[in-house]
Amino acid sequence: MKIQRIEAIPYAIPYAHPLKFASGEVLVAEHILVRIHTDDGLVGEADAPPRPYTYGETQDSIKSIVEKVFAPAMIGLDAMDRGKVHAILNRTINNQVAKGAVDIALWDLMGKSLGAPVHKLLGGYADHMRVSHMLGFRPAQELLDEALRFGEEYGITTFKLKVGRRPLALDIEACHVLRAGLGEDVELYLDANRGWSANEALEVLRRTEGLGLTMLEEPCDAKEAMGRRRLVEKSPIPIVGDESVPTAGDVSRELLSGGSNAICIKTARSGFTEAQQILGLCTGLGVDVTMGNQIDTQVGSMATVTFGAAHEATTRKAGELSNFLDMSDDLMAEPIAILNGTISVRDVPGVGAAIDEDKLAHYRSN
Template identity: 45%
Template sequence: MQITHIDAIPFLLPLRRVARFASGARERADHVLVRVHTDEGLVGQAEAQPRPYTYGETQASIVAAIREHLSAAVTGLDPLATERIDERIGALVGNTVARGAVDLAVWDLVGKLLDRPCRELLGGYAPDVAAAHMISHGDPAAMAAEAVEYAERWGISTFKVKVGRELAVDIAATTAIREALPDAELYVDANRGWDEDGARRAVQALLPLGIRSIEEPVPVDDRDARRRLAALWPVPLVGDESCTSLASTARELDAGAVGTVSVKVARTGFTDSRRILGLCLGRGIPVTVGSQYEGAIGAITTASFAPAFAATAGRAAEVMNYTDLADDLLAVPPDVRGGRIVPPSGPGLGIEIDEDKLDHYRLDSRPASAAA
């Protein structure tokens, strides 16, 4: 079996809620469906989410990177040659999310070829994982009401609270959520929105609320401040935007700037995400499986990785923000029960695209060959 080409299909989904945070806002769900085709008819699929305020990639740049570079780079390769494929797509500098989505689609293809779920191929440690929900900026009362809604509707008990605004608002929002859900597990993410002094003052007020960690409190380039804060706090400083690759994660660990690493398969695929996880295990650093506001396809992809490993299966994975969307491409939505997300049991990622919805939401024209 050989890869023949890769499709990159831009689509736009309607939002139920705009996600706002210190470094930007997800005001458009302008994602890309990536499809890796083979000469025997099997197709691997994944979702790419452009986040220009973090990685510099747009929907147009992801489509161009795949159509103009990555498709040709892997054409003719055996889908099982995942290391060779990784080498080929890694030759394109930058384009983090585009490369990650191709890697994920290849893994979906491998699972279909071997007739096994990706969760099992990656490690198969557990059948499911606890689900965490990220609560974006809003009025403190509304943020607390959102947390209660997710606790009552889905049984969610772990929440990432977006902070990095005015200190009083951050404290009020986190306090409101804690008072509404006294037993919930809370951690905060400033998305680089504080300076060092603001971070010190914020954390002094937030620690009594029982937060478990603080993610990216100050700009990534301010490494001295990050080291000082990491050494000062009794809870871990989480590396996210500072840990977007194996090399950058190693640098942060060497510098002593992070105590937990957020791995996002949307930007490092399954291949590099496993490498980052292995690096963290070797250094004794915990890993959280994070989210960049994926749709339902991305949520299932994350839910296939997190329970596959002993080191991540015991921590809630950030998978619930697909619910910020008013519609999606999947024929069957993610399976969330009792606060846990259960990845599909079918081969690969186990996802099925509703082709009518894809036709409705795609932003390019459907190829004549696909319509035949």
């Protein structure tokens, strides 16, 4: 099963309900579909979501690095030889989303060649994941209305509130309104996307004490090491590393330095192979993990479900899997369904994210 050709196909799908947060906003899903073709006719696929304000990658940079740097060195290799492929990928620094998509496409190929679902190859612990939904910057009552609607329509009982605004009162009010309107049985946690200082984060925690918030993700820039460590030491809830920990090495640094005491895993930036390495670090150290969302399409969300459902530790918390609902359309041939607050894995060879070719032709950029 030799790698014969690699494509990086740009496409754009507008969001019906754009998501706004401290480090930016997303109006259009300008992504890359990575396709790896083999000499026996199989095709492995994965979605690459550029997030320039977080990782510095763009649609153009992902297309260029995949087709001009990775592909020439990978063509002719056996698609099963992922170690050789990763040696090639690792020669280039950064570009985590591009590397992640290549890795997931290889796992998709492996599953298809073996006639096995990738979630089984990864571990097969469960056949579904609970869903957490992200709530963006909006007035408090609108956030509550959205959460109530998602609870009613999809059975979702976990919500991640995007915070990091100034004045702090906007986010503090949203926390109080959501807790009062949703009741005690709904899980709420926060993600500031580095929007505050450590002292501001401590003030928010003080003024939301008693609301039962379960986690605070990236409250301030992890590069502000002393403030971040002080926050971890004083916080009554876990401080989750996300954009500060895209690689296994970054995870080691943050955990050992005391900059985080929980970790968000995103397959869009780590693929499945490095995600396993990160998960191994965390489980070995007894550190909680969450499965995050890179404002993924259904293709990306299916990859997250595939990995998250495969391992016991990643099923303990609801995964951020539902923001594709804010898109005006998607590329999946068989759309994802959220039933009773969960998404099931696909019991088919590969990752289970088959593409609708007509939709791809319609939305592709060139």
